[in-house]
Amino acid sequence: MLNGRTPSVKDVAAAAGVSLGTVSNVMNRPEVVSARTRERVERAMAELGFVRNESARQLRAGTSRTLAYVMLDGTNPFFHDVAQGIENAAEDADLSLFICNSNSRSAREEVHLDRLLQQRVQGILITPVDPAAPHLDELSRRGVPLVIVDRVRGADSCCSVSVNDVLGGRIAVEHLAEQGHNRVAFVGGPDSLGQVGERLQGAREIWQSLGKDPDDLIYLPTEALTVAEGRSAGERLAGLPARRRPTAAFCANDLLALGLLQQSIGAGLRVPDDLAIVGFDDIEFAAAAAVPLTSVRQPRQELGRAAAQLVLDEATNPEHRHQQLQFQPELVARASTVSRGRAL
Amino acid sequence: MLNGRTPSVKDVAAAAGVSLGTVSNVMNRPEVVSARTRERVERAMAELGFVRNESARQLRAGTSRTLAYVMLDGTNPFFHDVAQGIENAAEDADLSLFICNSNSRSAREEVHLDRLLQQRVQGILITPVDPAAPHLDELSRRGVPLVIVDRVRGADSCCSVSVNDVLGGRIAVEHLAEQGHNRVAFVGGPDSLGQVGERLQGAREIWQSLGKDPDDLIYLPTEALTVAEGRSAGERLAGLPARRRPTAAFCANDLLALGLLQQSIGAGLRVPDDLAIVGFDDIEFAAAAAVPLTSVRQPRQELGRAAAQLVLDEATNPEHRHQQLQFQPELVARASTVSRGRAL
DNA sequence: AACGGCTATTGAAACATTTCAAGCATCGTC
DNA sequence: GACGATGCTTGAAATGTTTCAATAGCCGTT
Known part of the structure; x- marks a missing residue:
């Protein structure tokens, strides 16, 4: 009667000697069924290895889980x-x-x-x-x-x-300014991404309100927010003429920052003395980097x-x-x- | 007639002036229905914004996607x-x-x-x-x-x-031996974890077959395979008396290796000169670490x-x-x- | 004009559950 | 011993699909 099929409520009902509705009640409103039959039904379920079919449940009940x-x-x-x-x-x-x-x-x-x-x-x-x-x-x-x-x-x-994100950009750059940096790079892109645009905006706002020269906040665009792009930004940074080269970088996320960090250290820079780096997100690997990364934490x-x-x-x-x-x-x-x- | 409900095949059938079965055919075996009716049904679907109910499909067809x-x-x-x-x-x-x-x-x-x-x-x-x-x-x-x-x-x-994993352990340690290391730590645990045990086994096998002293392969157990445990292992490593301290470590995974790397660099060690490190898994962050991590790659x-x-x-x-x-x-x-x- | 062979469509059954009005005992009360 | 009330249980309908045997229409042959 059950030949190989996976058992249904009907099978459970038959095995327990009750009706379909009762089995359903045991599952969905156990309080309305008497202790004795409830127990009987539960035993039948266990014996048959019954598993409720979620599709059928959802179809009838109209609500998914x-x-x-x-x-x-x-x-x-x-x-x-x-x-x-x-x-x-x-x-x-x-x-x-x-x-x-x-x-x-x-x-x-x-x-x-x-x-x-x-x-x-x-x-x-x-x-x-x-x-x-x-x-x-x-x-x-x-x-x-x-x-x-x-x-x-x-x-x-x-x-x-x-x-x-605007505030995030502000506190990151404010922190760098407090550390005495007067020439800072913003690394991130594409700026069509909401976050990137707003973090940049926050950076610019605070930079201006601190009375710094807008030209000293350098935008270093990237194609994506990845480790590889961070490395590539590092190379471009190193290529800048010394008097224009920033002493700190604020990266739009931690992956960029990790890439930049890696490339910089590989190129012989000391972090933070030659280049300070701030990331964004505070992912777990930020703290675990060889030079633990300052970052803007999001909850x-x-x-x-x-x-x-x-x-x-x-x-x-x-x-x-x-x-x-x-x-x-x-x-x-x-x-x-x-x-x-x-x-x- | 459709008052707010999300439309069903039945509604589509009515709108297109065909039967239920035909609508189903349009979805599941478009080749059996004539181009003209197919088009009519498809238009009706688009107009009503019909979306097939997967629960019902699955219930009847008996197969999930x-x-x-x-x-x-x-x-x-x-x-x-x-x-x-x-x-x-x-x-x-x-x-x-x-x-x-x-x-x-x-x-x-x-x-x-x-x-x-x-x-x-x-x-x-x-x-x-x-x-x-x-x-x-x-x-x-x-x-x-x-x-x-x-x-x-x-x-x-x-x-x-x-x-x-046994082979993985072998090639990791073989590589370290080739680099001239005669005292190596294995960092990982708990060894009830299948991988950990087998990587350790591989390490021991090759160590022995290279004719090295088993006592020079030091097992440094950890509680879990995490960055934090890697750092803690680093502290224990540093605490060993100098003549017993390994010159290289093979970590059961990359998270451990990254933690160990971070702790070691923070403590002023040069990697790989003072301590060489091999990880396992070759996760993306392995290559991106400040000292790019040698690792055993799994596909x-x-x-x-x-x-x-x-x-x-x-x-x-x-x-x-x-x-x-x-x-x-x-x-x-x-x-x-x-x-x-x-x-x- | 009847027939066979196609192709395109239909209608009803089936899937496994939930829901709910209705039914059935059982019990206490007058 | 009749009557409600109470507490469990039942049976049938409903959910939105797919499937498949049956049918209808059409065309070409005889």
Whole structure:
């Protein structure tokens, strides 16, 4: 009767001598069924090795038990920390988390979103390639709970969770100025990326308000936010004529900073004495670098957790209002900007 | 008639003036439906914004379109590279990939597996906390296609994909011996971890066959394979009396090696002149370290891709035989073992 | 005009669950 | 001993697809 099939509620019901509905009740509202039959049903389940079919459950109940996060760049540990924060929140709410990776490709992002729509996930968290992409509007229009992570989107068409990147740029450069640097490079790009633009803006603002010459804040553009690009920026830096060469660099993220650090040390520079370096994100490897990296810390896990809470609110609370949450970054000073034995 | 609901095949059929079955055919075997009606149906879908309900599809068709990977440690980039390899293979097969993370906790692993069973995923790839855990047998017994990644399991109860860790240990230590080191530390632990034990075994084998004194291969145990543990190992290393202190260290993975590297440089040692260091895995940050790290490379993405292919074979090919695939590791020599300007 | 062979479409059953109104005991109360 | 009330259990409908046997239409042959 069960020939090889994986057992269904029907089989359990038969084995326990009760009806379908009772088995379902045991799973979904155990309090309405008497202790005696509950126990009988549970034993039957265990004996048969019954595992509830989630597709059928979801089809009938109309509600799924999963959240999804579409991350921007799988090679950047920052996003994995964000994902971990989401996962923790999801675990608390007894939900599963689907993790996808767009690898910064808009087409791939769209494929993932389409599939998530088919899965009828409860909500989608995303760090988008382009926050203005029309396929994101599409989601809102469909009424899928949506939260933008680490970016913001025009108007309040949906929730977002981000970090004050302008402020991040300010504190990074302020720190360098305090250390006595008068010629500083900003390494990052492409500046069409929201974060890069804002971190640069913050850097320029504080530089100006400190009364420094704008020409002494040098923009060193990169093609991407990777270690390799950081190295290449280092080479360009070394190629500058000595009187124009900066004594410090503020990198738009830690991967760039690590690349720059590596290239500089390899070229015989002393860090921080010949070149001070500040990164952004404070990923785990920042502290673990051979010269521990000063960095602007974002509350990565917190970011993910907050985003998950927003998406759950949107999914469950009918009076939900879209919010733009913003966290404040914080400078973590380490050896890459502060000489050993030299007081702050 | 459609009041707010998300449209179903039925709505599409009505809008296009055809039957349910035809709409389904348009999606699943477009070749059997005439160009004219196909076009009509497709227009109706676009107008209504129809998105197929995957739960219903899966319930009826009995087959899901997802694979799952349960990774061991989300903080280790190695596993993300493996995941990327799986993802690529999944993409080629037009499947989605569910990524879970057990964070080395057996209980969490079990929760994930249970949920994946409920989802009726096509197959499960896993780097288990303990390859002998009974809940893995449970999966095999249920007939879920299963592949163990980066570990092996007794007998041929299921497929596995791994790297020859004994050989990895041999080539690492052989390389150090070639560089003239006569006193070498092995850093890693706990040695209940399969990889750690086998890498250590390989190290001991080659050490002996080179005719060196076993007492000069020093085992420095760690609690986990993390950067912090690497630093702590560095402190213990520094604490050894000079005549017993090794001139080289072979670390069971790159995170340990990076921690050791950082601690050593911070303590004023020159790498590789005072201490040569070899890691294992060749994660991206290995090459990017301030002293680029010599490491034993595992074909990480290849590992994932091969595992995905095995699981797909098991899922689709009735004549599938379990296989234990093993890749060979390869030494990547960099500055952490080879002095600049000194020929290999 | 009947027929056979195509191709394109249809209709109904099936998938495994949840939900809910209705039914059935059992019990205490008058 | 009738009556509600209470507490469990049941049976059937509903969810959105896919699948497949059956049918309808069409064309060319005889």
